[in-house]
Each structure stands twice: as structure tokens, then as C-alpha cells.
Amino acid sequence: EVQLVESGGGLVQPGGSLRLSCAASGFSVSDNYMTWVRQAPGKGLEWVSIIYSGGGTYYADSVKGRFTISRDNSKNTLYLQVNSLRGEDTAVYYCARGADAGGMDVWGQGTTVTVSS
């Protein structure tokens, strides 16, 4: 079964860091582009970062310089290192697989990051 399972969220103080993980099963994270998308409470979807099969990475301006996307092919896991966290980073973070035909066809259940003192 094709599946994504996120973990690593939690409550963190402003300025703190977390590493979010997204474990894949049923496919290889290196075969497709993978993305992180977040959703603040009561708000819409916001794209955060993308890593292409070739390794290229891109970030939304709101997180550039603070977040780092990566993957471990041996563990078939996608990561998002989130540093210098701010209140506005509070959100549910989803990882998603890029479909060959377009769009994001597999999503995880999400992991919640709360930034508060």
C-alpha cells in the first residue's frame, strides 16, 4: 500500500527547532518529487518546500533560510528541518508525493507544529 506517515511535530518555543519526518511505503521517495505543505489553524494550504527526484530543492519565501528539506533514500524518508521557528509557523504540516501525471496524489495524515512560549 502506498502510504506516507509524518512524525516529529510538537510544541516548541519561538526560536526553537524541530525535525519533521515523513516515512514512505509502497514507493521510493527518490522516484518522485516530494513536497511539504502546511495549514495554519483555520487557514488554507500553503506550499512550504519541494525536493525533486534529481535532488533540486526550492522553498517558499516565508521559510527560506530557516527550513531545509532533505531525504534519506536508505530509510525511504523525507525530512523537513525547521529552525528559528515563529508563531506564524504554527500549522499542520503535510508531506505529499508528486504524481507523474501531475498534482500531489498521496498525502500523509499531517503532524502538528505549535510555536508558543
Place this chain on the structure above:
Amino acid sequence: QSVLTQPPSVSGAPGQRVTISCTGSSSNIGAGYDVHWYQQSPGTAPKLLIYGYSNRPSGVPDRFSGSKSGTSASLAITGLQAEDEADYYCQSYDSSLSGVLFGGGTKLTVL
């Protein structure tokens, strides 16, 4: 700023047809990048509904259809059902951002 603009809300009675628009610009939809649509019910992850403007993944009813015109795209839902009540998001790629772009989302209410 590059944005995809959607109406905040739409509504319709069971059995009716509704459309949701997604207006972009020359750096995204107008540049020829594909538009995809997602459905999100409360407390759940988004689900891919339409990809490449008008294609449905396996399992998505043919009541859902997508189209494009110029710098805009539209999602149409016919034969509205109570289970269609959800938030709907369009998504494309933006060349000026070098990244993915989501619309602000549209809440569909089935009356």
C-alpha cells in the same frame, strides 16, 4: 505577488451544479502550467480531485470536472451531494516564485 484567486465560498442545493473559479496570471496558469484541484474535508488531509486541468484520478466520480480558459481554471461539480461539502483548492506552479502555488480555498456548502 503571485496568487491564485478563488471565491471564499459557494453553495448549492442537492442535485444542482456549482462551479469554482481559480484566477491566476501570466506566471502560472497563463504560462501554461497545469492546474490541479484538491478536496479537503474537515480534519482530513487534502485529496487530489483533478489533475492536469481536467483529468480525474481513479475513484473520483465523473460529477467532478475541470477546465481552463486563459489565465483561469474552473472546477465544476454536478449532481451535488451532501458528501461534497468540503473545502476545495486549486494548485499550479509559478515561474516567478520557482515554486508551487495554492489558491486560497473555497468552502462548498450543500444547502
